[in-house]
Amino acid sequence: MKVLNKILSRYSGKKSDLVPLLQEIQSEYGYLSEELMKEVSHFTNVPESEIYGVATFYTQFRFIPKGKKHISVCTGTACHVTGAQQIIEGMERHLNIKEGETTPDEEYSLESVGCLGCCALAPAAMVNDEIKSKLSLRNIKKLFKGYKPPESSK
Known part of the structure; x- marks a missing residue:
């Protein structure tokens, strides 16, 4: 979680940070895991369901890892x-x-x-x-x- 904390430290935790925050997390981890989504919810104080709503709206976000x-x-x-x-x-x-x-x-x-x-x-x-x-x-x-x-x- 050290990498995630470093990413989160660059953001204010506002709802308006969601898309760029999710983009950066996915860029680092390759996809948005359930655990990562919970951490984003905690950090932004936005319910997980709302974060999933944002992430599923954009086709760029993945919820399973890519293959090699x-x-x-x-x-x-x-x-x-x-x-x-x-x-x-x-x-x-x-x-x-x-x-x-x-x-x-x-x-x-x-x-x-x-x-x-x-x-x-x-x-x-x-x-x-x-x-x-x-x-x-x-x-x-x-x-x-x-x-x-x-x-x-x-």
């Missing part, structure tokens, strides 16, 4: 018309997770994003900071070569 390999599939117009939804569904099947989830071993996480700015490379995705272009159901298997997802705990 975080996949962002572009769903912008060019990617959409060239099969982004089929790419997402193929990745979901291969990883045995749904969009917005992380594999139980925290190896992969999957999300869709509005645009990666790679329209000429559609359909495209980003794995961590590396663009993957002209994706197809056939070549997404190469992304996961040798990876067998653990059984889902659902």
Whole structure:
């Protein structure tokens, strides 16, 4: 909690601090855990339910950790018309997770994003900071070569 206390020390604890405070905490921890949300509630004197309301309003906030390999599939117009939804569904099947989830071993996480700015490379995705272009159901298997997802705990 030393890191969290350092972050909190830069803020006054006002309700108006919530968004930048949550952004900084997520930047440091990778996501907003239940424990972190309780600490923010205590620090700001804002009920947890209200903080969750703010955090769920903005798509930038995560409540589960990202995988070591975080996949962002572009769903912008060019990617959409060239099969982004089929790419997402193929990745979901291969990883045995749904969009917005992380594999139980925290190896992969999957999300869709509005645009990666790679329209000429559609359909495209980003794995961590590396663009993957002209994706197809056939070549997404190469992304996961040798990876067998653990059984889902659902």
